[in-house]
Every structure is written in structure tokens, then in C-alpha cells.
Amino acid sequence: MNLRGIFAIYHFEMSRMFRTVSQSIASPVLSTALYFIVFGSAIGSKIGNIDGVNYTSFLVPGLIMLTILNQSVSNASFGIYFPKFSGTIYEILSAPISPIEITCGYVLAAASKSVLVGLIILITSAFFIEITILHPFWMLLFLILMSITFSLFGFIIGIWANDFQKIQLIPSFILTPLTFLGGSFYSIGMLPDFWQKLSYVNPIVYLISSFRWSFYGKSDVNVVVSISATLFFLVLCMVFVSWIFKTGYKIKT
Amino acid sequence: MIAIGIKNLNKSYENGLKALKNINLSVRSGEIFALLGPNGAGKSTLINIICGISKKTSGKVTIFGKDNILDYKFTRSKIGLVPQEIATDSFEKVINTLKFSRGLFNKVPSDEYLSFILKSLNLVTKKNNQIRTLSGGMKRRVMIAKALSHEPKILFLDEPTAGVDVNLRKTLWNFLNKLKKNGVTIFLTTHYIEEAENIADRIGIINNGEIVITENKKKLIDKLGEKKIIITINSSHNKISYITKKYQLKKNKNKLSYIYNSKKNVDLSASLLSDLVKSSVKIDDIEIEKSNLEEIFLNMVEK
Numbered sequence: 001m002n003l004r005g006i007f008a009i010y011h012f013e014m015s016r017m018f019r020t021v022s023q024s025i026a027s028p029v030l031s032t033a034l035y036f037i038v039f040g041s042a043i044g045s046k047i048g049n050i051d052g053v054n055y056t057s058f059l060v061p062g063l064i065m066l067t068i069l070n071q072s073v074s075n076a077s078f079g080i081y082f083p084k085f086s087g088t089i090y091e092i093l094s095a096p097i098s099p100i101e102i103t104c105g106y107v108l109a110a111a112s113k114s115v116l117v118g119l120i121i122l123i124t125s126a127f128f129i130e131i132t133i134l135h136p137f138w139m140l141l142f143l144i145l146m147s148i149t150f151s152l153f154g155f156i157i158g159i160w161a162n163d164f165q166k167i168q169l170i171p172s173f174i175l176t177p178l179t180f181l182g183g184s185f186y187s188i189g190m191l192p193d194f195w196q197k198l199s200y201v202n203p204i205v206y207l208i209s210s211f212r213w214s215f216y217g218k219s220d221v222n223v224v225v226s227i228s229a230t231l232f233f234l235v236l237c238m239v240f241v242s243w244i245f246k247t248g249y250k251i252k253t
Numbered sequence: 254m255i256a257i258g259i260k261n262l263n264k265s266y267e268n269g270l271k272a273l274k275n276i277n278l279s280v281r282s283g284e285i286f287a288l289l290g291p292n293g294a295g296k297s298t299l300i301n302i303i304c305g306i307s308k309k310t311s312g313k314v315t316i317f318g319k320d321n322i323l324d325y326k327f328t329r330s331k332i333g334l335v336p337q338e339i340a341t342d343s344f345e346k347v348i349n350t351l352k353f354s355r356g357l358f359n360k361v362p363s364d365e366y367l368s369f370i371l372k373s374l375n376l377v378t379k380k381n382n383q384i385r386t387l388s389g390g391m392k393r394r395v396m397i398a399k400a401l402s403h404e405p406k407i408l409f410l411d412e413p414t415a416g417v418d419v420n421l422r423k424t425l426w427n428f429l430n431k432l433k434k435n436g437v438t439i440f441l442t443t444h445y446i447e448e449a450e451n452i453a454d455r456i457g458i459i460n461n462g463e464i465v466i467t468e469n470k471k472k473l474i475d476k477l478g479e480k481k482i483i484i485t486i487n488s489s490h491n492k493i494s495y496i497t498k499k500y501q502l503k504k505n506k507n508k509l510s511y512i513y514n515s516k517k518n519v520d521l522s523a524s525l526l527s528d529l530v531k532s533s534v535k536i537d538d539i540e541i542e543k544s545n546l547e548e549i550f551l552n553m554v555e556k
Contacts, residue, residue: 002326002359004356004359004361005356005358005359007356008352008353008357011353011356012342012345012353016344019344086340086343087338088340090304090340091334091357093304094306094329094332094334095329095358096325096329096330096358097359
């Protein structure tokens with residue numbers, strides 16, 4: 001196992017994050033703080049409680065998840081796309097490092113950044129509202145698991161993309177709409193029957209729901225189903241990544 | 254010992270282009286092998302396949318006897334690659350990019366070795382500079398330093414001195430010779446015939462995806478090169494018309510040129526001189542010109 005190789009990629013990616021703190025950390029934290037002010041304080045005071053939880057508090061898990069998914073995908077996709085764009089990928093491809101090790105380096109770095117941003121948002125939100133975490137172990141586990149899963153998804157997007165526009169395509173046109181419609185800002189139970197049933201097709205619903213359960217003990221769907229869905233998506237991404245490296249898809253000519 | 258072994262290697266692209274056609278090549282450990290060829294001949298494709306960047310269509314590549322796909326961790330650990338294009342992480346510091354390269358190849362960190370590489374390539378004063386602030390020539394040296402950071406046994410250089418000034422080119426040649434003395438095998442592609450002529454032990458010529466010839470540099474020049482003997486005489490041409498006819502000499506004022514090609518004819522220069530002396534021709538001067546690699550190269554690829 002080329003552990004030094006994995007660490008080299010991990011360290012390189014993390015250094016890039018610290019070189020661009022305003023973009024990597026300050027920007028997502030500021031956006032989330034704005035969500036709290038607009039949806040939490042301004043609009044939230046008119047909404048009242050949802051499932052027995054104050055609306056501003058109800059927002060916290062959804063907003064963290066919204067940021068986590070976007071950050072994981074963008075960090076991982078950019079991480080692998082940029083070497084392709086700049087040509088530095090030659091060094092990775094000619095090094096004695098296996099596809100699994102390459103993936104570990106990039107995905108772990110992207111997931112670490114997301115977890116860090118998620119935790120910073122959690123701490124930031126504590127300045128606005130009172131935070132309750134009923135299942136802290138599960139909260140952390142969900143945070144890590146979803147960061148890894150979506151970093152892997154972002155890694156695939158980064159390999160598939162052959163220009164900067166394509167990197168934004170799936171996050172902008174699929175991921176963000178699904179996250180907004182996945183219960184980030186509301187409970188699925190608040191929707192009319194038809195839209196409720198349709199929402200269960202949205203995989204993001206399961207992620208947000210289980211994450212919110214770790215905070216308040218309440219969930220729109222069964223937590224076991226949520227975890228199973230996340231793990232299924234994780235395995236699917238892993239299978240796809242191993243196929244990419246086996247065939248050299250979009251990497252080797 | 255064979256450092257690089259290539260057998261029946263073929264590479265075809267989806268659009269039908271055959272980039273490499275049945276390449277067979279061996280490079281011995283510790284030698285400098287230069288591959289010459291015009292643009293699009295297949296030089297970079299060959300290097301990319303050996304190093305694992307491109308896929309082959311068929312054939313076999315071995316590094317120190319091990320298959321470059323089945324034993325890729327072993328083979329790649331022996332190889333350092335300097336690609337044709339300068340591709341670096343612009344915002345990274347020189348020293349950090351070397352540490353990254355060394356780590357990627359699973360080598361224990363060594364500040365001492367990296368300092369030695371930086372010193373050898375005159376980069377010590379730039380080690381804490383971001384790469385984007387360096388000149389083109391320095392970036393090229395950083396690329397070489399990266400390729401050497403993991404102490405490779407084989408160094409591939411894809412047109413390493415393209416766009417580099419004469420001084421730096423000569424510095425690099427000296428450096429490559431030092432590496433050779435330390436046992437590093439060097440495989441380079443180049444457009445500069447002078448480069449191959451100066452530093453290579455063996456030369457290969459590739460054209461349209463086919464290896465036209467591989468030969469020891471001196472032998473190649475001897476074998477394929479033309480030798481021109483220019484004799485300046487102090488007598489009338491008419492006096493020796495039968496000699497000019499016999500040896501097919503070219504006349505230019507008082508100069509007679511005899512061209513000998515080892516592939517085409519027998520060397521009759523001794524007999525020519527003897528005939529001239531017998532005819533009482535006064536010889537003022539004799540010059541011998543050997544064709545250089547550039548003439549050989551052009552001769553081969555233009556066929």
C-alpha cells in the first residue's frame with residue numbers, strides 16, 4: 001500500500017484549501033449564516049414550530065447537509081479535474097500508486113474539508129440559536145459518511161468533465177434542486193399527499209431526514225432505510241470509480 | 254542488463270490512426286538513448302505508453318524485466334518522467350512540489366536528497382518561490398527536479414530542451430552525463446540533432462510510428478554517413494579527365510570532390526590519391542568532411 005502517496009495527495013489538497021481560506025471556508029460559512037438570518041430570524045419567526053422543534057433550530061441540520069453536499073461535490077470534482085486541465089495528472093498516472101489509493105487521497109481530502117466546514121457551520125449556528133444534538137455519535141457518523149459518499153460522487157464528476165462548465169452542470173441542475181426539495185427548509189410531512197409521495201423518490205430526503213434525526217430524534221423516514229440508501233449510493237459510486245480506472249475512461253488515451 | 258524492453262508494440266486510436274507500428278526496442282541499463290523523429294512520429298506516444306499514461310493496443314513493455322502493466326508499481330517506481338509540456342501547480346512552492354513528487358512515489362522524506370537535486374539544477378535560491386514566478390527555463394528545471402525527486406533508475410525526457418537557451422541546454426547535457434555516471438538510464442526524445450549527437454550513446458529514428466533504425470551513435474554516423482574528400486589541386490582539370498570520370502569526381506574551380514557512401518560503394522579514396530600522384534598532379538590540400546547526424550536524419554525521414 002502506497003500510504004505516502006495517499007498522504008501526498010491528501011496533504012496537497014488540504015494545503016490548497018488553506019491557501020484559499022476565503023473560498024474554501026469563509027464563503028460557505030457566510031452563505032449559511034445568511035440563510036440563518038433570512039430564513040431563520042426574519043421568516044422563521046412567522047412559521048413557529050415544526051415537529052415540535054423551533055423553525056430556526058429545525059433549519060440547522062438541513063443547512064449543514066446542503067453545504068456538505070455542495071462542498072463535497074465541488075471540492076472533489078475540482079480536485080481531480082484541475083490536474084487534468086493543467087496537465088499535472090501525468091505525474092499521478094505515472095506514479096506507483098493504485099487507482100484505489102488515488103481515489104482515497106482525493107476523496108478523503110474533499111471529505112475532510114466538508115466535515116470541517118460542516119462543523120464550523122454547526123459552531124457558527126450556536127451563536128444564533130440553541131443547538132440540541134440527541135445522538136452526537138450518529139450525527140458525526142452521518143456527517144462523515146455523507147461527506148465521503150458525495151466526495152466520491154464529485155470525484156466521478158471531475159473525471160467525467162472535460163470543461164469547467166460540466167463541473168457545475170450536475171451540482172447546479174440536479175444536486176441543488178434535489179437538496180432544496182429534499183426537506184432542507186421544511187418537513188416532508190408538511191407537503192400535500194402527492195408531493196409527499198414524490199419526495200420519497202428524492203434520495204436527498206433520506207440523507208437530510210436521518211441527519212435531522214441525529215439532532216432532534218425525529219425523522220420523515222425510517223433511519224435504517226436512510227443509512228441503507230446512503231451506503232447503497234456509496235457502493236454504487238465505488239463501483240463506478242473502479243470501472244473508470246480499469247478502463248481509463250476520460251483519463252488515459 | 255536491459256532497462257527498457259519493448260516487443261511488438263502497437264498503438265491505434267479510435268479514429269483509426271496508427272500511432273505506433275510494431276515497435277521493437279531495447280535500451281540497456283546505464284546508457285543514454287535518444288529517439289529522433291519529426292513531429293507526430295510517435296515519440297511522445299511511445300514514452301506515454303511505457304510510463305503508463307497512455308494505453309497500448311497490443312505488445313509488451315518491460316522495465317528491468319517486469320511487465321509495465323502487471324507489475325506497474327515496481328516498474329513505475331523505477332521511472333522518472335519529464336513530459337514535453339511544462340505542467341506544474343503554479344501556486345505551489347518549488348520545495349513543496351518536490352516533496353509531493355517524492356511522496357507520490359512512496360519514498361521516505363529526505364530534505365538532504367531534495368537539497369542535492371535543487372543544488373544540482375541551480376534551484377536552491379528559488380526553493381521557496383511559487384512556481385508561477387519562475388522563468389520558462391527554471392520551470393523546465395523544476396520539472397526535471399520533480400522527475401528526479403524519487404531517485405529513479407530510468408529517466409524519460411520528452412524534448413527536455415525545447416525552447417531552452419543554449420547555456421541552459423549545455424548545463425542540462427552536463428547534468429545528464431553526471432546522472433549517467435551514477436548509473437541512471439536516460440531515454441530522451443529530441444528535435445535537436447546536436448543534442449543527440451552530443452550526449453547519446455545510441456540513437457533511434459522513428460518516423461510515421463515505425464522505428465527506422467537503432468544504432469550506436471558513432472556506428473550510425475559511420476555506417477550511414479557520407480564521407481566527402483575535397484582535394485585542392487594545382488594542375489589543369491584536362492590533365493586528369495580520365496580520373497574524374499573513373500571516380501565520378503565533382504569539379505569546382507581547382508577543387509575535386511570525391512563522395513563516398515559506405516552503404517552504396519567501396520571506398521576508393523586511397524586508389525584515387527594514388528592515381529593522382531601517378532599522373533603527377535600537384536596536390537595543395539586535402540580536406541575530409543563527414544556527414545553529421547542531421548543529414549542522416551533528414552535522409553532517412555524524407556525517404
